[in-house]
Amino acid sequence: MATAQSNQPTPPKPGDRPSFRVDDQLAADLAVIMRTGVNLSDAVRQAVGHLADVYRVGWANGVCPKGTAPQVLAYQLHQATAPKPATSRYDASDARPTHLVRRRLAGPPPGVHLPTAYGETLLGRPTGQQPRPDAGRPARA
Template sequence: MSTPPKVGSRPSVRVDEELSDDLAVMMRTGMTVSDAVRHAVSIVAGTYRNAWSMGVVPDGTEPHITQCLVAPSDAVSDASDRR
């Protein structure tokens, strides 16, 4: 197991076509590359922590994420309320 980068460091990640495409999708919201990476890592890490704390998989084992729940934004909710 490797160790996480130190706080304040700037880790380097090789960008392949899939990562570039994924970042482009996230950046359509107006976030920067750094914001997108932080947000994505936060979501996945939170999912791992929850899976471990609930005993879905043993601690330190990669859970297989199979679903995603998304709450509608206020703009989407407001538009659907007008129908």
């Protein structure tokens, strides 16, 4: 799917039916995801959607340059109160799984890699060094 002008592959269009070979590792990974009750199509949608969200957050927060893969250093898990499989009844659904609908990007990760412009853009004001709220208090004796 690569064009002659660039080495970047062209993503499939909505409605396309891509095919790929399932090796032992992919089969094992899909089996883990499908233990939650989702079908194969939704397992692939969830996995690709999750990875795409990681990339979007990394690029939006300046963790890495756009077009490069961010390195995941940690993640946080929690048990949902009422877990429901995101399986669709019709395999050719053109909508994203319900767990991704209206999802917002995560906030910026902490670290010195974040440019000051990020906060200034979001807040609409300079964010320079802010004095601590307790800076006016006298020190303890």
